[in-house]
Amino acid sequence: xxxxxxxxxxxxxxxxxxxxxxxxxxxxxxxxxxxxxxxxxxxxxxxxxxxxxxxxxxxxxxxxxxxxxxxxxxxxxxxxxxxxxxxxxxxxxxxxxxxxxxxxxxxxxxxxxxxxxxxxxxxxxxxxxxxxxxxxxxxxxxxxxxxxxxxxxxxxxxxx
Numbered sequence: 001x002x003x004x005x006x007x008x009x010x011x012x013x014x015x016x017x018x019x020x021x022x023x024x025x026x027x028x029x030x031x032x033x034x035x036x037x038x039x040x041x042x043x044x045x046x047x048x049x050x051x052x053x054x055x056x057x058x059x060x061x062x063x064x065x066x067x068x069x070x071x072x073x074x075x076x077x078x079x080x081x082x083x084x085x086x087x088x089x090x091x092x093x094x095x096x097x098x099x100x101x102x103x104x105x106x107x108x109x110x111x112x113x114x115x116x117x118x119x120x121x122x123x124x125x126x127x128x129x130x131x132x133x134x135x136x137x138x139x140x141x142x143x144x145x146x147x148x149x150x151x152x153x154x155x156x157x158x159x160x
Contacts, residue, residue, distance in 0.1 A: 003038040004154055007084040008113065009094055013043030013073035016090040016125050016139055018053040020113060022061055022068040023140070024147045037154060040084070044097040046075040054129065060136040064144075081106040088113040088150075091124035114142060116149035 008020035021041035028037045052058070053068045061068050080087065081102050087110045089095035098110050114122050125142045128135030 001036075003036055005038040005040070005084040005086075006150070006154075007076070007080055007087045008039075008041040008090070009044060009076055009087060009098055010041075010090040010125075011043055011045050011094055011127065012047040012129075013041055013075070014048050014051060014054045015057045015129050015136075016127065016143070017041035017043065018068050018071045018073070019057050019061055019066075019139055020088070020090070020125070020143045020147065021071055022053075022066045023143050024150065026066050027147055027151055031151070041071065042074050042076040042080065044076060044094050048073040049075070056128070056133070056136050057139075060133070060140055064140060076101070081109070085109060086111065086150075086154075088116075091127070113146045113150070116146045116153055117142065118145055118149040118152075120145045 006024065008017040010016040018041050021039055025039045028034055028039060051073045053071055058068045076098065087098055089098050089112055095110070095112055099107065102110050113125055120142055122142055125139055126135065128139050
């Protein structure tokens with residue numbers, strides 16, 4: 001059986017989407033579902049090809065037990081639309097860019113990550129790049145909450 005595939009997308013693929021990638025992968029692994037759920041991340045722009053996540057993202061994630069060190073930035077590709085069951089954008093701008101590039105038959109697979117939040121209420125995961133430490137912690141809070149809801153969504157629909 002083909003694994004259920006999830007792609008997290010932000011602008012440069014060095015802060016928010018690799019954070020979501022690492023958090024979700026950690027949760028998937030903790031449940032022993034790594035053979036049934038495939039996780040990746042990408043950026044709408046090719047600003048940082050092959051770069052590791054921002055050091056601040058890695059540092060804040062590590063404090064919560066998530067290792068992002070092996071992730072590398074890449075830009076979303078045309079093949080991703082057919083490959084992934086869900087493509088989750090971090091904010092409205094990146095959602096619009098993904099939708100613009102997405103073939104019609106896959107439009108239903110494109111959503112915002114925060115649509116899966118369980119306890120927190122935010123329309124987007126804000127970009128922490130130009131802010132301070134609190135922004136990276138806020139990103140993690142939103143991502144952890146949304147990843148819990150996402151995991152439940154996938155388990156209810158695909159892996160139950």
